[in-house]
Amino acid sequence: MTVGSGQVYVVTGGCGFLGSHLVRMLLEHEKNISEIRVFDLHLDESLRTLSNDRVKVRLISGDISRLEDVREALRGSHLVIHTASLVDVWGRVPASKITEVNVTGTMNVLQACKEEEVQYLVYTSSMEVVGPNIHGDHFYRGNEDTEYRIYHKEPYPLSKAKAEKLVLEANGAKIKGGKLLYTCSLRPTGIYGEGHELMKQFHRQGLRTGRCVFRAIPPAIEHGRVYVGNVAWMHLLAARQLQIHPSTLGGQVYFCYDSSPYKSYEDFNMEFLSACGFKIIGSRPLVPYFLLYLLALLNALMQWVLHGFFTYAPILNPYTLAVASTTFTVQTDKAEKHFGYQPLYAWEEAKKRTITWVKSLEVSRKDLKDVGEKGNYCCN
Numbered sequence: 001m002t003v004g005s006g007q008v009y010v011v012t013g014g015c016g017f018l019g020s021h022l023v024r025m026l027l028e029h030e031k032n033i034s035e036i037r038v039f040d041l042h043l044d045e046s047l048r049t050l051s052n053d054r055v056k057v058r059l060i061s062g063d064i065s066r067l068e069d070v071r072e073a074l075r076g077s078h079l080v081i082h083t084a085s086l087v088d089v090w091g092r093v094p095a096s097k098i099t100e101v102n103v104t105g106t107m108n109v110l111q112a113c114k115e116e117e118v119q120y121l122v123y124t125s126s127m128e129v130v131g132p133n134i135h136g137d138h139f140y141r142g143n144e145d146t147e148y149r150i151y152h153k154e155p156y157p158l159s160k161a162k163a164e165k166l167v168l169e170a171n172g173a174k175i176k177g178g179k180l181l182y183t184c185s186l187r188p189t190g191i192y193g194e195g196h197e198l199m200k201q202f203h204r205q206g207l208r209t210g211r212c213v214f215r216a217i218p219p220a221i222e223h224g225r226v227y228v229g230n231v232a233w234m235h236l237l238a239a240r241q242l243q244i245h246p247s248t249l250g251g252q253v254y255f256c257y258d259s260s261p262y263k264s265y266e267d268f269n270m271e272f273l274s275a276c277g278f279k280i281i282g283s284r285p286l287v288p289y290f291l292l293y294l295l296a297l298l299n300a301l302m303q304w305v306l307h308g309f310f311t312y313a314p315i316l317n318p319y320t321l322a323v324a325s326t327t328f329t330v331q332t333d334k335a336e337k338h339f340g341y342q343p344l345y346a347w348e349e350a351k352k353r354t355i356t357w358v359k360s361l362e363v364s365r366k367d368l369k370d371v372g373e374k375g376n377y378c379c380n
């Protein structure tokens with residue numbers, strides 16, 4: 001549907017880390033829209049103030065796992081960018097809830113597209129649809145066609161793989177009014193940037209250890225990372241080109257990455273944390289892998305024992321250790337060839353923006369005094 005001179009886009013999960021950057025990206029760079037519907041379970045009222053005289057930002061509170069909520073949000077819209085998801089690999093949320101939101105929620109979006117005559121859907125998938133698997137099979141500079149032993153048993157990657165499959169299978173389906181539905185799926189690697197919750201956790205954790213990060217993963221293990229602004233930009237381009245060349249993009253998957261350096265997860269985080277005086281201790285892991293694995297197992301046992309009394313969900317568990325310990329990097333030009341994707345932000349700009357944000361955590365942390373910080377550095 002076109003409102004006035006522009007189209008109506010729906011961004012599910014639009015108040016999230018990626019979603020909020022996507023809303024801002026659409027406002028700044030997409031001239032064909034007149035309304036952005038931000039559909040989310042947890043609304044961020046600050047997004048409402050982003051409306052301008054050309055584009056209205058409309059916040060819609062709803063649950064993706066309720067079909068009626070989704071249908072109402074999509075009614076009269078032109079295109080959906082579906083980013084809403086429970087992103088949990090720590091056992092914070094029951095597996096059934098992850099499935100309900102990530103799989104049933106996606107089924108609802110597809111159903112609502114068909115019933116509300118929405119022809120275009122861009123799905124935010126994940127590298128985890130492919131891997132890394134828990135067998136330690138490295139995926140080195142792989143692309144969308146690289147053979148890989150895909151093995152999922154964790155709820156989150158399993159749910160993303162199931163959801164992506166549903167999205168791709170729906171491409172070309174007839175929708176109400178006799179039109180066809182066109183879908184595509186974007187697979188970002190580990191997203192970083194302003195507002196990344198996990199980075200906040202690493203920052204908090206580092207303050208408690210005197211701004212020291214104790215190396216746990218061999219530096220040679222490379223993990224692909226991508227700046228949130230480039231992920232948002234790729235979604236905008238895919239949404240635009242899916243409408244113009246549906247037969248090219250329809251039913252396709254695209255890895256989403258940029259020129260961020262290939263590094264170990266810890267070394268990459270230090271690109272930003274070191275700007276706040278953090279130091280990584282050890283040129284190689286300080287403890288042998290088997291001890292780390294025992295600690296991860298202990299965390300998993302503690303989570304099981306405390307289940308029902310307290311949600312114990314530390315960063316380190318057998319799954320996150322396996323993922324962190326397995327190289328997963330992508331190198332592909334499929335998105336460039338199909339819809340002209342080039343990162344909008346170069347690495348230096350992405351780094352600068354992220355460092356500025358991480359530094360703001362220092363200023364805004366009200367409990368800085370609680371960790372006895374006041375300039376105490378373990379490694380002066």
Ligand SMILES: NC(=O)c1ccc[n+]([C@@H]2O[C@H](COP(=O)([O-])OP(=O)(O)OC[C@H]3O[C@@H](n4cnc5c(N)ncnc54)[C@H](O)[C@@H]3O)[C@@H](O)[C@H]2O)c1
Binds near residue numbers: 016127
């Ligand atoms: N963060 C990463 O490193 C990363 C990497 C690859 C892919 N992704 C994918 O990107 C998307 C966004 O991830 P993110 O990191 O911004 O996560 P996020 O948790 O910040 O955002 C997810 C949003 O979805 C909303 N949501 C959750 N359950 C909902 C429900 N039942 N109904 C409506 N809204 C609901 C949340 O409120 C949140 O605003 C997800 O689909 C995720 O799988 C993330």
Ligand SMILES: CC(C)[C@@H](O)CC[C@@H](C)[C@H]1CC[C@H]2[C@@H]3[C@H](O)C=C4C[C@@H](O)CC[C@]4(C)[C@H]3CC[C@]12C
Binds near residue numbers: 125127315
């Ligand atoms: C405690 C150390 C061993 C530390 O290095 C662990 C890091 C670990 C928590 C992260 C390493 C790789 C991350 C995942 C990866 O970036 C991709 C993901 C896909 C995305 O869709 C959701 C997030 C994630 C699963 C991400 C989660 C944190 C890591 C496992």
